[in-house]
Amino acid sequence: MKKGKKFIALFLVFSLMMLSANLYAKERRGVKLIIAKTEGQQIRGELIAVKPNSLLLLDTEGKDVSVDIGDIRIIRRVKKSKSGTGFFFGLLIGGSSGVLLGSLYAKKEKSRRGLLSEFAGLAIPVLGLGLGVAGAFLGVEIARSAAREEKIQIEGMTDSEIQETLDKLRKKARIRDYK
Numbered sequence: 001m002k003k004g005k006k007f008i009a010l011f012l013v014f015s016l017m018m019l020s021a022n023l024y025a026k027e028r029r030g031v032k033l034i035i036a037k038t039e040g041q042q043i044r045g046e047l048i049a050v051k052p053n054s055l056l057l058l059d060t061e062g063k064d065v066s067v068d069i070g071d072i073r074i075i076r077r078v079k080k081s082k083s084g085t086g087f088f089f090g091l092l093i094g095g096s097s098g099v100l101l102g103s104l105y106a107k108k109e110k111s112r113r114g115l116l117s118e119f120a121g122l123a124i125p126v127l128g129l130g131l132g133v134a135g136a137f138l139g140v141e142i143a144r145s146a147a148r149e150e151k152i153q154i155e156g157m158t159d160s161e162i163q164e165t166l167d168k169l170r171k172k173a174r175i176r177d178y179k
Contacts, residue, residue: 030174033057034076035067038155043067050170069154069162075169077150086143087136094135095128102127 030047035055037043043065045057055072057065102124109123152165170176 031172086139090135090139095132098128098131
């Protein structure tokens with residue numbers, strides 16, 4: 001009988017936690033944009049909504065800015081850099097590969113009984129560290145190249161191309177279904 005009560009109590013606690021998951025959710029964010037206007041002005045901000053003929057941004061000062069599509073020359077989408085993640089995974093993969101290769105080399109050298117066999121144990125940390133650093137560098141470079149900004153040349157587009165671009169941007173806005 002006590003097991004049944006414990007199970008019900010555990011089920012209720014678990015249910016409450018799962019049902020209140022919405023309380024822990026972050027507010028949806030729009031993509032970061034840099035808009036170059038035809039007269040040379042630049043506007044930076046988060047895309048809030050895509051209106052039929054304009055974009056609504058929250059600029060860096062916290063003000064809402066509406067930019068008419070006809071005034072836009074280029075839209076640059078700024079992607080968030082994942083250099084830290086690239087560094088971590090590069091270090092992990094490179095370091096573990098180095099340790100594995102170092103231990104294989106050390107095992108092979110110890111069976112030979114030569115001058116190098118005394119120092120064979122150093123191969124593990126040396127290769128682990130060396131390949132770990134190389135992997136971390138490579139991981140950061142791969143992450144940086146993946147985070148390059150995307151340029152959208154609005155000036156010179158046809159109306160249908162502009163609408164297609166606005167539909168793509170709408171999916172990345174904070175408010176997707178703005179009427």
